[in-house]
Amino acid sequence: MSDQLTTTTDVTLKIDGFEVTVPKGTLVIRAAEKLGIQIPRFCDHPLLAPAGACRQCLVDISINGRAFPKPQASCTIPVENGMEVKTQLTSTVADKAQKGIMELLLINHPLDCPVCDKGGECPLQNQAMSNGNGQSRYEGVKRTFEKPVAISSQVLLDRERCVLCARCTRFSEQIAGDPFITLNERGALQQVGIYEKEPFDSYYSGNTVQICPVGALTGATYRFRARPFDLVSNPSACEHCASGCAMRTDVRRGKTLRRLAGDDPTVNEEWNCDKGRWAFKYESARNRITTPYIRDESGVLREASWPEALSEAAKLLLNAKSAAVLMGGRATLEDAYGYSKFARIALQTNDIDFRARLNSNEEREFLANARPNATYKDIDDADHVVLISFEPEDESPIVFLRILKAVTKRKLAVTVISPIKSRGTEKLKANFISASAGFELKAIEKVDGLTNRSVILIGERALETEGLLSSVEQLATSKGAKLGWIPRRAGEVAALTAGAIGNLLPGLRPVQDAKARVDVQTVWGINQLPTKTGKSTDEILKDSDVILLGGVDANDISSSAKSQLSNKKIIAMDIRFGTSTEVAHVILPVASVVEKNGTFLDWQGKPRSFESAVESLNRSDVRILSMLADEMKRPINLPTVKAAANEIAQFDKWEKSTSNWHVSGTNTENLNLGPTEAILNSWRLLLDRGSLQEGEDNLAGTARKTIIGLNRTKAEKLNLVEGELVKISADSVSISAPLKIVETEENIVWVPRNSTGAQLVSKFSKPSGIKVSVSKA
Amino acid sequence: MSKLVSVLTSNWEKSDSFTISGYQRDGGYKALEKALKMKPDEVIQLVKDSGLRGRGGAGFPTGNKWGFIPQGDNKEHYLVVNADESEPGTCKDTPLLMANPHVLIEGIIIASYAIRANHAFIYIRGEIVHVVRRVQQAIEDAYKTKLLGKNILGSGFDLELTLHAGAGAYICGEETALLDSLEGFRGQPRLRPPFPAIAGLYAKPTVVNNVESIASVPAIIDNGVAWFTSMGTEKSKGFTLYSLSGHVKNPGQIEAPLGITLRELLEIAGGIRAGHKLKFWTPGGSSTPIFTDQHLDIPLDYEGVAAAGSMLGTKALQIFDETTCIVRAVLRWTEFYKHESCGKCTPCREGTWWLVQALADLEAGRGSEADLDKLLDLCDNIAGRSFCALADGAAAPIISSLKYFRAEYLQHLQNGGCPFDPVAATLFQGSLT
Numbered sequence A: 001m002s003d004q005l006t007t008t009t010d011v012t013l014k015i016d017g018f019e020v021t022v023p024k025g026t027l028v029i030r031a032a033e034k035l036g037i038q039i040p041r042f043c044d045h046p047l048l049a050p051a052g053a054c055r056q057c058l059v060d061i062s063i064n065g066r067a068f069p070k071p072q073a074s075c076t077i078p079v080e081n082g083m084e085v086k087t088q089l090t091s092t093v094a095d096k097a098q099k100g101i102m103e104l105l106l107i108n109h110p111l112d113c114p115v116c117d118k119g120g121e122c123p124l125q126n127q128a129m130s131n132g133n134g135q136s137r138y139e140g141v142k143r144t145f146e147k148p149v150a151i152s153s154q155v156l157l158d159r160e161r162c163v164l165c166a167r168c169t170r171f172s173e174q175i176a177g178d179p180f181i182t183l184n185e186r187g188a189l190q191q192v193g194i195y196e197k198e199p200f201d202s203y204y205s206g207n208t209v210q211i212c213p214v215g216a217l218t219g220a221t222y223r224f225r226a227r228p229f230d231l232v233s234n235p236s237a238c239e240h241c242a243s244g245c246a247m248r249t250d251v252r253r254g255k256t257l258r259r260l261a262g263d264d265p266t267v268n269e270e271w272n273c274d275k276g277r278w279a280f281k282y283e284s285a286r287n288r289i290t291t292p293y294i295r296d297e298s299g300v301l302r303e304a305s306w307p308e309a310l311s312e313a314a315k316l317l318l319n320a321k322s323a324a325v326l327m328g329g330r331a332t333l334e335d336a337y338g339y340s341k342f343a344r345i346a347l348q349t350n351d352i353d354f355r356a357r358l359n360s361n362e363e364r365e366f367l368a369n370a371r372p373n374a375t376y377k378d379i380d381d382a383d384h385v386v387l388i389s390f391e392p393e394d395e396s397p398i399v400f401l402r403i404l405k406a407v408t409k410r411k412l413a414v415t416v417i418s419p420i421k422s423r424g425t426e427k428l429k430a431n432f433i434s435a436s437a438g439f440e441l442k443a444i445e446k447v448d449g450l451t452n453r454s455v456i457l458i459g460e461r462a463l464e465t466e467g468l469l470s471s472v473e474q475l476a477t478s479k480g481a482k483l484g485w486i487p488r489r490a491g492e493v494a495a496l497t498a499g500a501i502g503n504l505l506p507g508l509r510p511v512q513d514a515k516a517r518v519d520v521q522t523v524w525g526i527n528q529l530p531t532k533t534g535k536s537t538d539e540i541l542k543d544s545d546v547i548l549l550g551g552v553d554a555n556d557i558s559s560s561a562k563s564q565l566s567n568k569k570i571i572a573m574d575i576r577f578g579t580s581t582e583v584a585h586v587i588l589p590v591a592s593v594v595e596k597n598g599t600f601l602d603w604q605g606k607p608r609s610f611e612s613a614v615e616s617l618n619r620s621d622v623r624i625l626s627m628l629a630d631e632m633k634r635p636i637n638l639p640t641v642k643a644a645a646n647e648i649a650q651f652d653k654w655e656k657s658t659s660n661w662h663v664s665g666t667n668t669e670n671l672n673l674g675p676t677e678a679i680l681n682s683w684r685l686l687l688d689r690g691s692l693q694e695g696e697d698n699l700a701g702t703a704r705k706t707i708i709g710l711n712r713t714k715a716e717k718l719n720l721v722e723g724e725l726v727k728i729s730a731d732s733v734s735i736s737a738p739l740k741i742v743e744t745e746e747n748i749v750w751v752p753r754n755s756t757g758a759q760l761v762s763k764f765s766k767p768s769g770i771k772v773s774v775s776k777a
Numbered sequence B: 001m002s003k004l005v006s007v008l009t010s011n012w013e014k015s016d017s018f019t020i021s022g023y024q025r026d027g028g029y030k031a032l033e034k035a036l037k038m039k040p041d042e043v044i045q046l047v048k049d050s051g052l053r054g055r056g057g058a059g060f061p062t063g064n065k066w067g068f069i070p071q072g073d074n075k076e077h078y079l080v081v082n083a084d085e086s087e088p089g090t091c092k093d094t095p096l097l098m099a100n101p102h103v104l105i106e107g108i109i110i111a112s113y114a115i116r117a118n119h120a121f122i123y124i125r126g127e128i129v130h131v132v133r134r135v136q137q138a139i140e141d142a143y144k145t146k147l148l149g150k151n152i153l154g155s156g157f158d159l160e161l162t163l164h165a166g167a168g169a170y171i172c173g174e175e176t177a178l179l180d181s182l183e184g185f186r187g188q189p190r191l192r193p194p195f196p197a198i199a200g201l202y203a204k205p206t207v208v209n210n211v212e213s214i215a216s217v218p219a220i221i222d223n224g225v226a227w228f229t230s231m232g233t234e235k236s237k238g239f240t241l242y243s244l245s246g247h248v249k250n251p252g253q254i255e256a257p258l259g260i261t262l263r264e265l266l267e268i269a270g271g272i273r274a275g276h277k278l279k280f281w282t283p284g285g286s287s288t289p290i291f292t293d294q295h296l297d298i299p300l301d302y303e304g305v306a307a308a309g310s311m312l313g314t315k316a317l318q319i320f321d322e323t324t325c326i327v328r329a330v331l332r333w334t335e336f337y338k339h340e341s342c343g344k345c346t347p348c349r350e351g352t353w354w355l356v357q358a359l360a361d362l363e364a365g366r367g368s369e370a371d372l373d374k375l376l377d378l379c380d381n382i383a384g385r386s387f388c389a390l391a392d393g394a395a396a397p398i399i400s401s402l403k404y405f406r407a408e409y410l411q412h413l414q415n416g417g418c419p420f421d422p423v424a425a426t427l428f429q430g431s432l433t
């Protein structure tokens, strides 16, 4: 733990006769691990504060020849010089103590391993074999409980299996800051529980299932579905957000059955969020595209062979007046590189944008010229973290956990500029500055206490206020503070690095820089590249006549995107049917994340590589783009993901950037708000109508409910009471939801951006910063 | 020389012993005046020199405990008085508080002054409502008399005193569980270190002392070290309250110098109930290994009892005569521990669950001699393996009873059940027919 990392003095001790030197503060159980000596344990967890509850880890200890009178819990005792530890391997007392504890742990345990999800990967099973007596002497009555108890829609508890190690409760309290499960009752009736009628409302609840050392906590979706020894485990990376969690994907007969948090101390430590863990059914959903399609004259999609579809797509692209590429934010680095190279070589244009979402020109300049440099480590070391247009618990949950850790462990100062005070902001005990979208520039002026140890984290939504990205970058530069740009989606940083945007070539090379172009031409073995800065998403939607869509959902872009697309010739590459295939003339199916190799770059720019976890005939985008380019006789020579990766490796990062890209914003001082009007504000909640969460009903059960948030004064002025149905309207459309009183300014109304009944992007002209009227529904 | 001492109990016979006027009339709060004229460190030194040891069970030197509180650390310090008294057989703090709550309050003010605490707490067992009310009244009276609050007796010393009633858990007498409970959490023992002296109540330096320990302080201040050390034995100085219960003629509290023997105490208490003889007894509550009639002359001080294989504990002498079935008595105690186990650690939580079933079988005459060895082995896997001392207490009566009365356990097995008439052990014995 952290005190182990910060200490400089070392301690030398003996364990089972072997000398070992470890940093001061190390616990005996960890020091033993260093020697390869495994002391059995249940409650111990390296990332949680020691509990000493299960007593399984008892060892004999003496210090400078003075022995403790009784065995000690090695998970609670820090090492000391002159300490001599005897574990079960060399002390009969320790060995008997451990076996005694194991026997006791099992007297009330059902030992229903054959029907228990944990069977086969169970620390209790394993350690009962390694450190227990073969036979129990218990002949009495076992404690039983009604089972299971649903502590949320996705976590079930079988109390009779619980060994009461308090890992789950300590995780929830110490790591997630969600103390919604606790130990109740006493003695042998002690049990994990929730408050009456208050479910385990945490975005991180799945971690408790993972660290439960027995089968007491199970995920509702995985429960009774598989035996661990039938699963093939693959290291993987999460595709859901830019936090960059290392993951493990467990597959049986070509199907993902569960995902677990992987172990990466520099990124997600050992945790992940419930979305990353429990949203994967989309990849095997019924609306997966399994074959190419072509739309016939009558407008009906028909199945087509690959050669036919590729030839049709090539024809469309070659005959275009102005062809362009639009990408969603979920492509891997290799696939994004494929799109980037395809646009330049096959389409001979820079008209490409990975931002098939809200976007601005200022943002594109920011992405090309600002050099965000913050890392998780910087958060660990920061003296102050400032969050702007960024709600980490919803928009990058592992970043949130990291900040929370520093808040908990060392009272890190956090400032949040956001329209409403979220639960996350409360958990971070942050200094909250309320600012509506469009008005953050004034709020930034209120931020003080920035040094070169400070970290400013800015979210993708910053683009929604003109001048905000510029001002924040200037602020960070002037203070020497670290800056982090944290997009929501897992593929955005990779797409940027791959040059899948109109003003940049791979490696952040400016299109307008001749030397930069020469670099690219050299690697690509060509002597000319388009020189005109490419169109951005909005311009492509307006002006291009043929568009290649790579993983795009029109509803992410704007309320008009779908109708704009329907007037064009569209080639859609995607994994599932959706808004892009509805308007497509040619559909080319591609592989989902589990079916392919690839690399994401997390928000820090750190590569998160993974290999395919299931066998599939589906191919990665880059492979299909390469075939399409061949068909067009304009080859890009990227037949495999590996080939793309090798080529990408030849581009170093272009460090030069211009400094005069900044845009000065206007503080839209006067919106002329009427008494029933407010400014719309929103962000996407972690669990919402996001398309990768489709079909995950248990997960959806823990999503936060759709509400319309107003402050108390505003609600009172409008004669609205908390809980009643209210309506916001603009552009002759409206949505309604129950009113919730929130901490915010009077002119702000807040609604989740993409939740049930509140899908703002496809409904309103803008999902934030616009005037809406508020009334009883 | 009479073996009796009359300090804490000196005014118990008076009808107004519990009132502030009665207490003051008999010299109460004089020690406080004296103490407030001393330097805090002098008070600590005096208590150290007196050799006063904690009366809550462990016998830790009280002055040393106070001395552990870091000084000049700019943190609040707290004094917490442990009035949870729930150990079976222990009944000394409750009558003391009933008869003389002000001696505790006076002690609290002195102790708080010494450790530089401006807020003290009494954590009192919630079930004893009448005592809670009495102490509450005493605190109110002390506030009215300006013995609590701001600028006590013009010394410039301020002290707030809060009474907190527990919700009925034996484990909340364990000092760290008590602190959790006082903070509003479920009472379960905390991991140590940090010890309460460094991070106790609300993570601030805290002294936790038993009622009797604190109540003994005013007399020591009043009469001096030499007076106190003239009583007791070499390492166990002074006087204390022994509580006698069970099959004695006159049960109750007896105040005597440490080192008195059960033989002497029984004499004072009028002996075992008529027509019966001593069979076994606890020297310090149910958590201390039992003694038998071989131990009548053991000096009841910390060293003497330890040398004979038990602990002085709370000096709760539960006396059982020959009508009592040892298995039955031990089973009842074990049921208590099972009920009171907080559940935090495996050996206690699961072990007491098992022990009760094992003993119930033996009481009913089910099993064989091998089950006695299994029972002992089970105790070996519980005692000294748990998170706190409650489980040690649970194993103590079982291990010690098997040491002295193994034959009686076997008799149950041979007999196919308990050979005793349970009515014979009751006080209403004979009155029912």
Ligand SMILES: Cc1cc2nc3c(=O)[nH]c(=O)nc-3n(C[C@H](O)[C@H](O)[C@H](O)COP(=O)(O)O)c2cc1C
Residues within 6 Å of the ligand: B053, B054, B055, B056, B057, B058, B059, B060, B062, B082, B083, B084, B085, B086, B087, B170, B171, B172, B173, B174, B175, B176, B208, B209, B210, B211, B213, B214, B388, B389, B390
């Ligand atoms: C299970 C358990 C119960 C205890 N109950 C009490 C109690 O009711 N009263 C008490 O003063 N000490 C009790 N103790 C001892 C306290 O933990 C602590 O040692 C004592 O309050 C310290 O006071 P002293 O130093 O004045 O003796 C208990 C200890 C354990 C392990």
Ligand code: SF4
Residues within 6 Å of the ligand: A161, A162, A163, A164, A165, A166, A167, A168, A169, A192, A208, A211, A212, A213, A214, A216, A217
């Ligand atoms: S549910 Fe699992 S993690 Fe939680 S206390 Fe029980 S055994 Fe431990």
Ligand code: SF4
Residues within 6 Å of the ligand: A238, A239, A240, A241, A242, A243, A244, A245, A268, A272, A273, A274, A275, A276, A277, A396, A397, A398
């Ligand atoms: S935090 Fe982001 S990367 Fe991690 S599991 Fe959740 S969605 Fe995936």
Ligand code: SF4
Residues within 6 Å of the ligand: B171, B189, B340, B341, B342, B343, B344, B345, B346, B348, B349, B386, B387, B388, B389, B390, B391, B392
């Ligand atoms: S021994 Fe363990 S279970 Fe028993 S009271 Fe102490 S901490 Fe709780």
Ligand code: FES
Residues within 6 Å of the ligand: A040, A041, A042, A043, A044, A051, A052, A053, A054, A055, A056, A057, A058, A073, A074, A075, A076
């Ligand atoms: S692992 Fe050490 S007490 Fe549980």
